[in-house]
Amino acid sequence: xxxxxxxxxxxxxxxxxxxxxxxxLMDDQTLLPLDSGERQRLDSVRxxxxxxxxxxxxxxxxxDREVVAVLLSGWAFCYQTLPDGKxxxxxxIFAGALVGFGTGLTNxxxxxxxxxxxxxxxxxxxxxxxxxTCPALAMQVVERVSDSEMRAHEHMTSLGRRSxxxxxxxxxxxxxxxAQCTDLGRRExxxxxxxxxxxxxxxxxxxxxHVCRILGKLANDKVIEINNHTLKVLDQPALSREAGADPxxxxxxxxxxxxxx
Amino acid sequence: xxxxxxxxxxxxxxxxxxxxxxxxLMDDQTLLPLDSGERQRLDSVRxxxxxxxxxxxxxxxxxDREVVAVLLSGWAFCYQTLPDGKxxxxxxIFAGALVGFGTGLTNxxxxxxxxxxxxxxxxxxxxxxxxxTCPALAMQVVERVSDSEMRAHEHMTSLGRRSxxxxxxxxxxxxxxxAQCTDLGRRExxxxxxxxxxxxxxxxxxxxxHVCRILGKLANDKVIEINNHTLKVLDQPALSREAGADPxxxxxxxxxxxxxx
DNA sequence: CGAGGGGTTGATAGCTCTCAATCAGGGTGG
DNA sequence: CCACCCTGATTGAGAGCTATCAACCCCTCG
Numbered sequence: 093x094x095x096x097x098x099x100x101x102x103x104x105x106x107x108x109x110x111x112x113x114x115x116x117l118m119d120d121q122t123l124l125p126l127d128s129g130e131r132q133r134l135d136s137v138r139x140x141x142x143x144x145x146x147x148x149x150x151x152x153x154x155x156d157r158e159v160v161a162v163l164l165s166g167w168a169f170c171y172q173t174l175p176d177g178k179x180x181x182x183x184x185i186f187a188g189a190l191v192g193f194g195t196g197l198t199n200x201x202x203x204x205x206x207x208x209x210x211x212x213x214x215x216x217x218x219x220x221x222x223x224x225t226c227p228a229l230a231m232q233v234v235e236r237v238s239d240s241e242m243r244a245h246e247h248m249t250s251l252g253r254r255s256x257x258x259x260x261x262x263x264x265x266x267x268x269x270x271a272q273c274t275d276l277g278r279r280e281x282x283x284x285x286x287x288x289x290x291x292x293x294x295x296x297x298x299x300x301x302h303v304c305r306i307l308g309k310l311a312n313d314k315v316i317e318i319n320n321h322t323l324k325v326l327d328q329p330a331l332s333r334e335a336g337a338d339p340x341x342x343x344x345x346x347x348x349x350x351x352x353x
Numbered sequence: 354x355x356x357x358x359x360x361x362x363x364x365x366x367x368x369x370x371x372x373x374x375x376x377x378l379m380d381d382q383t384l385l386p387l388d389s390g391e392r393q394r395l396d397s398v399r400x401x402x403x404x405x406x407x408x409x410x411x412x413x414x415x416x417d418r419e420v421v422a423v424l425l426s427g428w429a430f431c432y433q434t435l436p437d438g439k440x441x442x443x444x445x446i447f448a449g450a451l452v453g454f455g456t457g458l459t460n461x462x463x464x465x466x467x468x469x470x471x472x473x474x475x476x477x478x479x480x481x482x483x484x485x486t487c488p489a490l491a492m493q494v495v496e497r498v499s500d501s502e503m504r505a506h507e508h509m510t511s512l513g514r515r516s517x518x519x520x521x522x523x524x525x526x527x528x529x530x531x532a533q534c535t536d537l538g539r540r541e542x543x544x545x546x547x548x549x550x551x552x553x554x555x556x557x558x559x560x561x562x563h564v565c566r567i568l569g570k571l572a573n574d575k576v577i578e579i580n581n582h583t584l585k586v587l588d589q590p591a592l593s594r595e596a597g598a599d600p601x602x603x604x605x606x607x608x609x610x611x612x613x614x
Numbered sequence: 615c616g617a618g619g620g621g622t623t624g625a626t627a628g629c630t631c632t633c634a635a636t637c638a639g640g641g642t643g644g
Numbered sequence: 645c646c647a648c649c650c651t652g653a654t655t656g657a658g659a660g661c662t663a664t665c666a667a668c669c670c671c672t673c674g
Contacts (some may be wrong), residue, residue, distance in 0.1 A: 172510045175597050180510040194499045201506055223492060230491035231484060237498045238455045244505035245462055249433045249441040251512035252558030256630070288652060297513030299631055304654060336436050517662070549620065560663055565622060615674100622669075630661085637654070644647085 113139045113212045116162055116188045118232045130226050137222060139212040146207050146286075151192045153202030159213040163189045166209030167286050170201045171294070181295035183243055184267065184287065190236050192216070207286050251297045254336065259296040260306045262335035264316065268325055281325035285318075374400045374473045377423055377449045379493045391487050398483060400473040407468050407547075412453050414463035420474040424450040427470030428547050431462045432555065442556035444504055445528065445548065451497050454480070468547050512558045515597065520557040521567045523596035525577065529586055542586035546579075 114123065114134055126134070141164070144150060150161055153173060163185055170182040170191060182201055185191065191203045193216075223230045246266070250259045268281045289307070293300040310316045315331055317324040325331055375384065375395055387395070402425070405411060411422055414434060424446055431443040431452060443462055446452065452464045454477075484491045507527070511520045529542045550568070551561040559567075571577045576592055578585040586592055 170506075172506060174510065174514055178514040180513040182506050182509055194503055195496050196503070200503050220492075223495065224488055227485055227488045227491060230488055230495060231481075234484065234491060234495050234498060235456050237495060237502060241498060241502040241505055242455055242457070242461050244502055244509060245431075245433060245443050248443055248505060248509050248512060249435065251509060252441045252555075253435055253439040289654095290652075294513075300652085301632085301654080302630060304652095305630095308654080551620075561620085562622080562664085563662060565620095566662095569622080617674085618672090620669105620671085623667085625665090627664075628661105629663085630659105632657105632659075634656085635654100636656105637652100639652085640650090642647100642649080644645100 113141070113162055113164070114229070116164060116212075117190060117236065118229065122228050122232060126228055130228060133222060133226055134229065137214065137218070139214055141210060141212045144205050144209050144211055146205055148205050150203040150205060150209070150211055151199055151201075153200070154198050157192065157194070157197060157199055157216050159215055160190060160192045160219045161203070161214075162212045163187055163191065164210035164212055167206035168203055168209055169206060169287075169291065169295070170203050172201050179294045180297070181291060183240065183247070184270075184295070186271065189240075190233065193219070193233070193237065206291070247295075256296070256298050256302055257306050257309070258334055258336060259298070260292070260303065260310065261315075261331050263292065263296060264323065264325065265331055265335045268323075281328055283323050285321050285323045374402075374423055374425070375490070377425060377473075378451060378497065379490065383489050383493060387489055391489060394483060394487055395490065398475065398479070400475055402471060402473045405466050405470050405472055407466055409466050411464040411466060411470070411472055412460055412462075414461070415459050418453065418455070418458060418460055418477050420476055421451060421453045421480045422464070422475075423473045424448055424452065425471035425473055428467035429464055429470055430467060430548075430552065430556070431464050433462050440555045441558070442552060443508070444501065445531075445556070447532065450501075451494065453477070454494070454498065467552070508556075517557070517559050517563055518567050518570070519595055519597060520559070521553070521564065521571065522576075522592050524553065524557060525584065525586065526592055526596045529584075542589055544584050546582055546584045 139162075150168060151159075153171070165187050167184065167186060168189075168191075169184045171179055172182060173179045184206070185203075192199060194200060223233060243266075246262075250262050254262060267285070268283050271283050288300075289303045290300040292298075293303045296303070298306075307316070307318060311318060313330075315325070315327045315334070317326055400423070411429060412420075414432070426448050428445065428447060429450075429452075430445045432440055433443060434440045445467070446464075453460060453474075455461060484494060504527075507523075511523050515523060528546070529544050532544050549561075550564045553559075554561040554564045557564070568577070568579060572579055574591075576586070576588045576595070578587055
């Protein structure tokens, strides 16, 4: 029984060169100088690539840790659900994200798609063995996990010490930066925002109603503009000021990788 | 200029076998089977071991990323401070914790001691080079960072979706478990808790006054007992129930390592 | 002995949640 | 093609939780 049982998944595609998956995890600078042994070990790995519909689980919280997954395209998020049903979204993730990696026998968090996604999976044990024999990959994974931890820290600071308005501002700054929809030439940042207000609420520890009110006020103050799930930042300096954070804080390694092949 | 400038640090101790530092990062199962090459690389590293007084900085937020540090003994915490001065404590850390490791040119968080601590430091670049050539160490670091990320996720869920009382309960459950002060035989968990209520507040996103009130109520309800910085859990099941979490969720790899040498 | 940090307690204000009702848009079945 | 439904967004009113401000105590430390 795989974790895709309840999803609408398209047929696995084995024709793609599996090693291309690593282009999402490693940059050329790391990938090219590899010796033939490491190269061969990477090439010998057979990822299972699937397309998963929007709003479908990728990995279930609490399930046995069966696979690690690499997001190849689309939006998704990691979350935890409490026994009483309250949900906390831990991170929104894009192409290149590595999920399901960790210690412990079960997944400490779940992953769900926001848009339709291409996802590559590999059995957990196989990935760990690969890590142990390929230092270059291990280094990249360390950096990937490290970046993810840094974002978790930023989110914690938001949740614990920022007001609702500040949290919303910080999230917008983070997402516009991470999604690289910066349009600095026109002094405008705009982004196609497929997330619902309920997701924003679950990410920021707020009720969806309050998120709605805050977004309305930000729009009223001419800081942002929202039309049909497209968000445009009208006043980037004001937004950064309200967030109490610099946009560059959110630019991690992921943004240094080439765009999805 | 080192990051210890403002601290009362005792004289560095180079007499200790530096490789013992790795016993805090790696278990015997990993350390013993190493080939001579890796072993030699690990042994050739010269850690700088210092004793740092209580309430002193170990690493400063925003400073250049100069060193990674391994906590050898004592309590400390990682934190972020916002421009307006509000502080969020990200994690309390014990012996074996690796801090200061991450991407980016400056430290995204600071580290401060709670009690006097022994700390081993190594220049960041040197540690990274070591990682790249020692897969066993890289694996351990991945797991260490991964555990830290898992705790960050739990903390996020607390901050975003739990009430003040639930957060306090969850923190107590976490700390009693992580500090391994379980005294299951007597059906009591007790722990020497060197943290101030202000630190608890900064960790949970609460004011110190509110923390005080909550702790008082928990004591009043016979769930815990506090005497002179010693916390005793009187009703572990009730505490776990209120926390909405299982104690075992907080038991990471760190608890599987041998006690400090 | 004074100063200062941490802990405690009370009163008040304010932010955010909850509940409720309405509206808009997209997908579905007939 | 249309009615229906369901999700998500919106707006309002009220309650509740937590912050803030203030005062006081206790203890340690210089």
